[in-house]
Amino acid sequence: MFNLSSRRILISVLNWNCSEATAACVRSILSLDNAGNHQLDLVVIDNGSNAPDWARLRSNIAGLPLTLLRNEVNQGFAGGHNLSLKRAIDTSADYAWLVNSDAIVKPASLDQLVTLMDTDPECGAASPVILALEDESLIDFCGARHDWEAQASVSSTSIEATRQMEALYRRDMWLMGAALFLRVAALRKVGLLDEAYFAYFEDNDICARLSAEGWYCRMAYDAVVLHSHPRLRMSDKGAYYFYLMARNSFKFWYHHTPPPFRHMLRLKLIDRAILVANRLRNSGYYAKSDACLLGVYDGQIGRTGAWDLQRKVPWIVKALRRLLWRNHSLHFRPGDA
Incomplete structure (x- = not known):
């Protein structure tokens, strides 16, 4: 009882x-x-x-x-x-x-x-x-x-x-x-x-x-x-982490952000994710950078589910990364890796 x-x-x-x-x-x-x-x-x-x-x-x-x-x-x-x-x-x-x-x-x-x-x-x-x-x-x-x-x-x-x-x-x-x-x-x-x-x-x-x-x-x-959740640096996190965080950020903020705060929402999220990709690349983590870029792309086309990183990054996302490289270089900080 x-x-x-x-x-x-x-x-x-x-x-x-x-x-x-x-x-x-x-x-x-x-x-x-x-x-x-x-x-x-x-x-x-x-x-x-x-x-x-x-x-x-x-x-x-x-x-x-x-x-x-x-x-x-x-x-x-x-x-x-x-x-x-x-x-x-x-x-x-x-x-x-x-x-x-x-x-x-x-x-x-x-x-x-x-x-x-x-x-x-x-x-x-x-x-x-x-x-x-x-x-x-x-x-x-x-x-x-x-x-x-x-x-x-x-x-x-x-x-x-x-x-x-x-x-x-x-x-x-x-x-x-x-x-x-x-x-x-x-x-x-x-x-x-x-x-x-x-x-x-x-x-x-x-x-x-x-x-x-x-x-x-x-x-x-x-x-x-x-x-058991140590504060991991970029070097400790797997490529899948950067992919999922990039991709899912678009899904979450697109769906839930209230109308008064949606101005240029897509561009802001893309810029933020590619900033992370550029930091990774600048630190020598090329596979993680590419995973992040794949997340950006899949976030735009609505891909969901488990990660698949055995793909090439679409040229348009690579072009965006290069376009933003000069601006993002101002944001790199010692110790990001």
Whole structure:
């Protein structure tokens, strides 16, 4: 029997070639306090990992109270977690919690997230404060907002700053997907994660869609999750990252930017993405630069889904890069690499 305050909560963990970290994440979830006596449905999804990692995952979590599913092909962050979100809707769950496989949840975090959502029926999504796994004195995420005029994401650097941000920009807040806690009733109205993004910007998008339908996105300041997310430089990020960030930025800002801020929107986004491509090229990362340029091109033609970098950059994008090179050279900074 569950008491009156208990909730049905689906917790989704997505594995992609990181079975050891996923197993550690799962064990932290199974160690949650759960003072609210919530009915938990823990789902682990392998998202097309290679055969050795898939075998290790099965071995590492064998016998644990969870459901293990597998996509034979990587469906991206959105496609992977949508398996769980569909299950949450079908089983009439109250909440769904998407937890990154490289995260460790603090024991009290679930109860604190539920308390926030239960006391604010207009809250459609919440996030714990996310601290660096390697150093808990460092904040990895504690809230952000969309600056529609600048087409930029403004991240808070402290809890106090976030409180002020929420007061001033309540409808513009967004939450990082690393530990995103979602109200299933809100998902029924706005839909699941947009799989066209594949990865990156899908968390921006779901929060913007929630806000557009009257829901709020809030931080749960007492809840804490640790996330292994070092601040990577250009040299540490894969080419696919620059492709997806460039391509998906067009999809997100085109779709969500309010009419008063859309003047020359396409040109501003193209210039910004090609600036990144030129910085990469200037630093000697030619493959990453080309990936970014492919993202620019695919963003204009509406290509979605997984990345395919085994293509030549169209001549028109190369011409734009050369045209803007002289202007962009003024923006290069030591240490960009």
